[in-house]
Amino acid sequence: MPRPRSSDPRPAPDTTSDVIRWAAFSCVVVPVVLVWYGTSLAGAAGTAFGLAAVTAACRVLLRRSERCAAQRGGRHTKG
Numbered sequence: 001m002p003r004p005r006s007s008d009p010r011p012a013p014d015t016t017s018d019v020i021r022w023a024a025f026s027c028v029v030v031p032v033v034l035v036w037y038g039t040s041l042a043g044a045a046g047t048a049f050g051l052a053a054v055t056a057a058c059r060v061l062l063r064r065s066e067r068c069a070a071q072r073g074g075r076h077t078k079g
Contacts, residue, residue, distance in 0.1 A: 024055060027048055028048075031044035034047060
């Protein structure tokens with residue numbers, strides 16, 4: 001019977017940063033695609049602004065959730 005490991009040598013991936021990176025990428029790509037398909041620059045800029053606002057709000061909420069989980073000893077703790 002294999003014995004359980006006491007510690008995992010690999011650190012936990014920072015999934016919040018990955019999500020935020022993809023969201024920021026979409027804030028750039030979506031307006032470019034909209035302009036490419038004929039949407040006005042003002043419409044594409046408004047879309048970019050809206051996506052950036054939602055991304056920023058999600059980032060704040062995700063980081064806050066991580067801090068709360070770390071304080072309670074949840075699975076998001078690092079170390």
